[in-house]
Amino acid sequence: MSGLSELARGLSAPRGFVVASQAVSAPDAIRLVGGIPAPEVLPVEAIARASAALWQDPAAAVASLQYSAPHGSPGLRNWIAEREDVHPDRIVITNGGMHGLTLAVLTVVERGATVAVDDPVFPGFLWALEVATDRILPVPLESDGFDVEHLARRLAAGERIAAAYTVPDFHNPGQVCLSAAKRQALVELADRYGFHVIADDPYRELRFAGKDQGVGVFHDSDRVIHVNTFTKTLGPGWRVGWMVLPERLVEPVIRLRNRLDVHTGAVTQAIVERLVTAGDHWFDQLVAAAAALYRERAGVLAGALHERLPGVFDIRAPEGGLFLWVRLTDARLDPADLFRRAAASGVLYQPGEFFAADPRRRSSDRHLRFAYSDRTPGELREAVRRLAVAFTSG
Amino acid sequence: MSGLSELARGLSAPRGFVVASQAVSAPDAIRLVGGIPAPEVLPVEAIARASAALWQDPAAAVASLQYSAPHGSPGLRNWIAEREDVHPDRIVITNGGMHGLTLAVLTVVERGATVAVDDPVFPGFLWALEVATDRILPVPLESDGFDVEHLARRLAAGERIAAAYTVPDFHNPGQVCLSAAKRQALVELADRYGFHVIADDPYRELRFAGKDQGVGVFHDSDRVIHVNTFTKTLGPGWRVGWMVLPERLVEPVIRLRNRLDVHTGAVTQAIVERLVTAGDHWFDQLVAAAAALYRERAGVLAGALHERLPGVFDIRAPEGGLFLWVRLTDARLDPADLFRRAAASGVLYQPGEFFAADPRRRSSDRHLRFAYSDRTPGELREAVRRLAVAFTSG
Structure with a gap:
């Protein structure tokens, strides 16, 4: 009687942290939870100007209200292509990063096929x-990213995958970047075994230390789908992102995306295009200001943890992105118990187990993910103070 | 080596009119082609005001730039629910009508299942x-819509379908409305055989004659997915629409839509919400003005055809929507030849064969679809003059 498709029946319910935490947290809890841009760096005034300019230009206004190309606005694609250093034909505008991931999955992952993913993921x-599938091959995350050698051994042993998924820059949750050498090795492995790499790169612009490991090797490959978005820079509410695709995948992705919802909103694309092309370095300045703010917050959080809870966590200083991923050093501490006490003390974070790709391996059980991006330095210090209370209340 | 999924391999290339016509039409051709809103009735000034108000309200501006609920903005859902006379929980905001259709298909149509569709479709x-599938059961379109009796006979004979698709108001291309009696009969049939009805209703607001056949029977049913959109009223460029769902389908649709692209853009939803809630009757006045303009254009087109090409077409006066669907009365005329001559004379329309659900039945080969919505009265008269030239040049 339900009449649901097998696809619909196979989709799991929401789970994990969000549901759990809402039940236990104090109303004034400090949430170090989501990878959310700081409101302070969202360019509301520039948006107001770009938006007003659009509606005051009759031809552009009407064009933005009509149908447009499924690939996305040519001007926006050109601007992105220049930044990515690829031909504009290889850029497809999406409704944000998740949309790019789903389009990639539906296009290159056969139903029921296996996909290699970071662990934690x-x-x-x-x-x-x-x-498309719930069959995954968890691949350990190392300090320089996705363990390509581990995957190579599994493939040599006969395992077959449709795709390998990783977050190459400022991994969520694992904080690390995939080294240039591993990028090259992963692409070569994809060539050898005929799978696709889905490189999910929403934090890439937000580097504030260390050295960029480069995306040219991805763009030179016929096997990499590089997914990016304006979500972490201009805001999630736009739902505007992009894919850099190998040429042969552009038409298949367009055929699918055109069916799903025709094209990304032309109004939003028109405003975003006016924003990013407003000045030669407007976007560079925006992301530089955002990165500086996140560097400060990452520093405040890590510093407060060192100061108030010395030796309690293994901490590496982030080089970018929105997250601090720390490991409890004391093996006797129960992470689930700590999480409950922290929530009761008025601080929320994501417990590591939420990110385990392989629940049996329990690789991230002893980790905590702190999102520092949308909390002020004062809130971050207060959060750590509350966390320290949770430790002493145990 | 291609590595495409079966799904991606199964998606057909773009076809039909658009590709063909671009090759043959004169650069100054008058296009009576797409179901596109008239630029004159797109409320650019009101949008400019709503948009400026959003960006001048710091809390609302920042909220619209962040993540929001996968169901859609509560305010916009409430407004729609009131118009639809259903509980707001049953409204899901989509990225326009096509998105609603695809979500419906993926949720209730098993892969390879059969779906009954209007013919023409x-x-x-x-x-x-x-x-999901390419297996269709074409159901003839009558002067009062989808032939429910035809479908009932096929089902009685053992045929099984996952869903039945129809455009109940101002059918595209067939111009007709589904009668109240047939709406009831279709819903009862869906109950008896356990299929879903996908009611695609983008033109519903644009009535300028005749009597509304009502959607209450759809909303009272546990079997109807009612898909609507702001595309034909506020413009396709927003990519904002909605579904009215039976309660039991809300969660499955949300699980799917949340995966595909998280949620419909919060910026666009915030602007659209401010627009439609700007005054008690703002939207009613907008659609009334649009309907009046389309009534005039439909009248000009039909009148010019009667005047310049008397007896050449069977013509029924439209009661709403954007299309005139006429049939050639002279069985000796070759529609493909006429289309080529019309294009050469500088007028483009959609030949009926493009809309055939069952190519063998050739039910619409002798029809022409004229879209009058985005052409001025002067252009419509000139288009008919050119069409008359095409007839005499044969």
Whole structure:
């Protein structure tokens, strides 16, 4: 009687932290939870100007209200292509990063096929992946990213995958970047075994230390789908992102995306295009200001943890992105108990187990993910103070 | 080596009119082609005001730039629910009508299942349907819509379908409305055989004659997915629409839509919400003005055809919507030849064969679809003059 498709029946319910935490947290809890841009760096005034300019230009206004190309606005694609250093034909505008991931999955992952993923993994990807499969091959995350050698051994042993998924820059949750050498090795492995690499890169612009490991090797490959978005820079509310695709995948992705919802909103694309092309370096300045703010917040958070809870965590200083991923050093501490006490003390974070790709391996059980991006330095210090209370209340 | 999923391999290339016509038409051709809103009735000034008000309200501006609920903005859902006379929980905001159709298909149509569709049919639906199946059961369109008795006989004979698709108001391309009696009969049939009805209703607001056949029977049913959109009223460029869902389908649709692209853009929803809630009757006045303009254009087109090409077409006066669907009365005329001559004379329309659900039945080969919505009265008269030239040049 339900009449649901097998696809619909196979999609799991929301789970994990969000549901759990809402039940236990104090109303004034400090949430170090989501990868959310700081309101302070969202360019509201520039948006107001770009938006007013659009509506005051009759031809552009009417054009933005009509149908437009499924690939996206040519002007926006050109601007992105220049930044990515690829031909504009290879850029497809999406409704944000998750949309790019799902389009990639539906295009290159056969139903029921296996996909290699980081362990720990961004759980949103596993969630999206269910539109095609729930068979994953967890690949350990090392200090220089996705363990390509581990995957190579599994493939040599006969395992077959449709795709390998990783977050190459400022991994969520694992904080690390994939080294240039591993990028090259991963692309070569994809060539050898005929799978696709889905490189999910929403934090890439937000570097504030260390050295960029480069995306040219991805763009030179016929096997990499590089997914990016304006979500972490201009805001999630736009739902505007992009894919850099190998040429042969552009038409298949367009055929699919055109069916799903025709094209990304032309109004939003028109405003975003006016924003990013407003001045030669407007976007560079925006992301530089955002990165500076996130560097400060990452520093405040890590510093407060060192100061108030010395030796309690293994901490590496982030080089970019929105997250601090720390490991409890004391093996006797129960992470679930700590999480409950922290929530009761008025501080929320994501417990590491939420990010486990392989629940049996329990690789991230003893980790905590702190999102520092949308909390002020004062809030971050207060959050650590409350966390220290949670430790002493145990 | 291609590595494309079966889904991606199964999606057909763009086809039909658009590709063909671009090759043959004069640069100054008058296009009576797409179901596109008239630029004159797109409320650019009101949008400019709503948009400026949003960006001048710091809290609302920042909220619109962040993540929001996958169901859509509560305010916009409430406004729609009141118009639809259903509980707001049953409204899901989509990225426009096509998105609603695809979500419906992926949620209730098993891969490879059969779906009953109007014949003639909106080809965009067959295009979207390929994400699940290419097996269709064409159901003739009568002067009062989808032939429910025909479908009942096929079902009684053992045929099984996952869903039945129709455009109940101002059918595209067939111009007709589904009668109240047939709406009731279709819903009862869906109950008896356990299929879903996908009611695609983008033109519903644009009535300028005749009597509304009502959607209450759809909303009272547990079997109807009612898909609507702001595309034909506020413009396609927003990519904002909605579904009215039976309660039991809300969660499955949300699980899917959340995976595909998280949620419809919060910026666009915030502007659209401010627009439609700007005054008690703002939207009513907008659609009334649009309907009056389309009534005039439909009248000009039909009048010019009667005057310049008397007896050449069977013509029924439209009661709403954007299209005139006429049939050639002279069986000796070759429609393909006429189309080529019309294009050479500088007028483009959609030949009927493009809309055939069952190519063998050739039910619409002798029809022409004229879209009058985005052409001025002067252009419509000139288009008919050119069409008359095409007839005499044969």
